[in-house]
Amino acid sequence: MIKRDIFSKSWWKYLCIIFLTYTVIAGFLMPVPALEILHETIRNLYFHVCMWFSMMFILTVSLVYSLKYLNKPNEDYDIIASQSSYTGLMFGVLGLATGSLWARYTWGAWWTNDPKLNGAAIALLSYFAYVVLRNAMDDEQKRARISAVYNIFAYAMMMVFIMIYPRLKEVDSLHPGNGGNPGFNQYDLDSHMRLVFYPAVIGWLLLCSWIASINIRTERIKRHLANQ
Amino acid sequence: MRKIRFISIVMFLLCSVFMQAQPVSNPPVEMADGMRSDGKIYVVVGVLVIILFGVFAYLMSIDRKVSRIEKNIEELSKK
Numbered sequence: 001m002i003k004r005d006i007f008s009k010s011w012w013k014y015l016c017i018i019f020l021t022y023t024v025i026a027g028f029l030m031p032v033p034a035l036e037i038l039h040e041t042i043r044n045l046y047f048h049v050c051m052w053f054s055m056m057f058i059l060t061v062s063l064v065y066s067l068k069y070l071n072k073p074n075e076d077y078d079i080i081a082s083q084s085s086y087t088g089l090m091f092g093v094l095g096l097a098t099g100s101l102w103a104r105y106t107w108g109a110w111w112t113n114d115p116k117l118n119g120a121a122i123a124l125l126s127y128f129a130y131v132v133l134r135n136a137m138d139d140e141q142k143r144a145r146i147s148a149v150y151n152i153f154a155y156a157m158m159m160v161f162i163m164i165y166p167r168l169k170e171v172d173s174l175h176p177g178n179g180g181n182p183g184f185n186q187y188d189l190d191s192h193m194r195l196v197f198y199p200a201v202i203g204w205l206l207l208c209s210w211i212a213s214i215n216i217r218t219e220r221i222k223r224h225l226a227n228q
Numbered sequence: 229m230r231k232i233r234f235i236s237i238v239m240f241l242l243c244s245v246f247m248q249a250q251p252v253s254n255p256p257v258e259m260a261d262g263m264r265s266d267g268k269i270y271v272v273v274g275v276l277v278i279i280l281f282g283v284f285a286y287l288m289s290i291d292r293k294v295s296r297i298e299k300n301i302e303e304l305s306k307k
Binding site: 001002004008010013017020021024025028029210211214217218221224225 | 269270272273276277280281284287288290291294295297298301302305
């Protein structure tokens with residue numbers, strides 16, 4: 001029997017459509033603070049930053065299900081953990097690509113030696129290693145257990161290299177809120193931007209979950225058919 | 229023959245002179261042209277909304293396809 005849960009429900013998918021449509025329309029038309037260098041590219045906050053938020057959200061889901069799997073080896077936990085991290089990897093790649101374009105026209109180069117950029121690249125590589133690790137093993141239970149353990153390590157790497165290391169005062173970072181820089185919220189995430197930014201975050205998180213849910217459901221069908 | 233050619237060339241030249249002599253200060257015609265205002269940013273918004281709706285429609289169709297397969301498998305397992 002195929003499991004049917006919140007992933008097959010549709011109400012939150014309509015919510016996603018509403019939030020993201022609002023994000024695109026208001027994101028381009030609402031006033032933003034006029035800042036040097038950034039100009040209109042400050043609107044990227046509604047898109048580029050949301051890619052990373054979605055990635056971290058879905059990778060946290062993946063971690064939780066990996067921990068649940070280690071606590072109680074249920075095949076469905078492994079499906080949710082693996083498909084969530086695949087989706088998170090996709091959003092991470094989008095985050096890198098959009099950030100690279102943004103950097104070209106504000107910092108002057110496609111790639112800088114910013115600790116957050118290199119950290120994000122390392123974090124993504126550790127998740128690519130997760131995919132390779134999973135594909136390298138045929139035995140299902142062994143694969144589930146070892147990749148769950150590795151997932152904890154990959155998540156820790158991601159947190160250290162994206163959230164902690166760039167924030168140290170000792171490193172030089174161009175990102176707001178990093179390397180001793182003031183954060184966006186302190187001076188230019190004004191009330192107009194908040195009106196768009198928060199719904200944008202919710203909308204992109206929901207889109208990310210939607211894509212992950214389709215991956216999870218197809219994987220369930222695949223395993224169900226393989227088990228018969 | 230040469231004369232005709234000469235006259236026609238002169239006529240064309242005169243034409244162009246007269247054309248330039250015409251006042252070009254026509255006032256811009258006001259039309260309901262919201263899509264062209266503010267640096268045509270509304271066109272970009274429109275394009276993105278279309279792309280977004282395309283992606284949503286596609287995701288929904290995949291979603292429905294998966295639901296149908298789930299139902300099919302359930303019916304098969306009942307038999």
